[in-house]
Amino acid sequence: MSSTQEQKPQDESEATDTVLDETPDTVVTDTAAAGARPVRSWQGVRALLVRLHFYAGVFVAPFLLVAALTGLAYTFTPQLDDLVYGDVLHVEQSGRQPRPLAEQISAARAAHPEGTLASVTTPPGPGDTTQVVLSVPELGEKQRTVFVDPYTAEVKGELTTWWGSTPLTTWLDDLHRNLHLGETGRLYSEVAASWLWVLVAGGLVLWLGRARGQRARSARGVLLPDRSARGVRRTRGRHAVTGVWIALGLLFLSATGLTWSHYAGDRFGQLLDTVKGHAPELDTALPGAKTASGGEHAGHAGHHTGQDAASADPAAFDTVLAVARHNGLGGKVVLTPPADPASAWTVAQDDPSWPVHYDKVAVDAAKGEVTAETRWADYPALAKLTKLGVQGHMGRLFGIANQILLAVIALGLVLIVLWGYRMWWQRRPVREDRTARLGKAPARGTWRTLPLPVLILGIPAVAALGWALPVLGVTLLAFLVLDIATGLARKARTTA
Structure with a gap:
């Protein structure tokens, strides 16, 4: 044919x-x-x-x-x-114990004294570095992150x-x-x-x-x-x-x-x-605290400006982390100093892998206690679906x-x-x-x-x-x- x-x-x-x-x-x-x-x-x-x-x-x-x-x-x-x-x-663990956050932060600030201390992120795993995040004005909305061997x-x-x-x-x-x-x-x-x-x-x-x-x-x-x-x-x-x-x-x-x-x-x-x-938003107002104008303070997590972060004692990070761990925040967490003396510290879990961990607590470093908290279980159903959908999309x-x-x-x-x-x-x-x-x-x-x-x-x-x-x-x-x-x-x- x-x-x-x-x-x-x-x-x-x-x-x-x-x-x-x-x-x-x-x-x-x-x-x-x-x-x-x-x-x-x-x-x-x-x-x-x-x-x-x-x-x-x-x-x-x-x-x-x-x-x-x-x-x-x-x-x-x-x-x-x-x-x-x-x-x-990443770093090699070799069975060693992590150094206190205060030492790690001091080393990061000695190498990079510019800007203000915005937050500290603990290592996601035993072979990862600690992230010390600095707010530098000339970087705009970006940050300078210093990576430290824990x-x-x-x-x-x-x-x-x-x-x-x-x-x-x-x-x-x-x-x-x-x-x-x-x-x-x-x-x-x-x-x-x-x-x-x-x-x-x-x-x-x-x-x-x-x-x-x-x-x-x-x-x-x-x-x-x-x-x-x-x-x-x-x-x-x-x-x-x-x-x-x-x-x-x-x-x-x-x-x-x-x-x-x-x-x-x-x-x-x-x-x-x-x-x-x-x-739900985390209320970071310290109980009974007053603002400079004499009014009652009503701060929320995520609204920190970092104005008081420059004066934050590096040793306070260890205190706040210990309080957060005691209250069930395991894994990778982000510690944010208070925006002003009337605000509490914020500690937020940041683990997007299933099962996700997004609990947050506000910590009074002076008293060593949690003043407020938001738990993943308390999220509305639509907020949960949105969060999970975004993480799945990414x-x-x-x-x-x-x-x-x-x-x-x-x-x-x-x-x-x-x-x-x-x-x-x-x-x-x-x-x-x-x-x-x-x-x-x-x-x-x-x-x-x-x-x-x-x-x-x-x-x-x-x-x-x-x-x-x-x-x-x-x-x-x-x-x-x-x-x-x-x-x-x-x-x-x-x-x-």
Whole structure:
């Protein structure tokens, strides 16, 4: 059999499959052109989803691709930090006992007398260094962290950190969040997070509802691509099946990413305010203490300015740590001196791996007692879910297993995007009388075939969704404006 004869069934199969995909849209367009009233049916919902999935995929996929690649790089920052900064992050234990914090702090301050003492972080493990964090005005919101060997009180080095993150982790974090473009750059990641769940949900509906005979009624047809398919059908199978396998992960990343985005994050914060879902604040006011103005003090953890930290006695760190340990705060903790004489010390657990430890206590160093506390068990359910979601998004919740899972999801998303664009290219006309570089977009006018209940309920639902996710609402409106303008331009050309 010749190569031409072998290829013909494949081409006919792809052509038939393409026609079936475009049938709903073509009917809508032809009906509208003929001036007849469009037939409303639930098939119009599928046609609208096809069009939305196509255009959102074409225009949003580049943002998703960048987010996936930068997120993949950020996933393995713990290993990269060990590779780049291992000499300052880690030490040899050799069965020795740690030196008092006072000695370690004194050594750090002798090597770096600049700035004020902001906090001290105890080693996460027996082979890690103690972190003495200094607030240096010229560094802005960043800090200078001095790393000290807890067994010899020897200074191993210093790094410019941001909330405990190394320079490399900070750089990759900014790359993932805003491409180093500041607040304007954050729009890219919010566009990706806002549309990711729309693309995933729409793709699942299209794939699961696809008319594929007996194969559609089997789990194999949903979870595995058809190995006998060729051309665009093979690409579409890989695109869809990969999406099915990582759908839950993608929805998780979309939801958790939106919680700390700019605009959607503000909306989420308003929700937390309404339902009182924020994490409880630690009251650091010393009992009976008075402010300089004579009023009652009402300080909270996390609001310290460090004004009184410069005069903090290094020996007090050992006292405060002993009190915190006695009250159940084990593992890695962050000790923060009081902001003023009317405030207590703050000791906060910082262990994001499961099971997490986020207890906090306020300590009166003079009396050696706890004045207030917040426990992880007391967090509202929504605050717990938010905290756990963020740690899972960053790959910290389940250690290396969390990192591997995120890497698989990121690579899967990259493949989905590339296969999506390949499908667009494969569906291009290749006949001698009609050629094009890319496939034809789904036809316009699908909304005319939507059932009335869908229109009546859908318009307010989309408006509410646009309010909750402003970037999604604005970009969707931009799509609509562009679509209307394109239709008017085509109509003008046809009339001319």
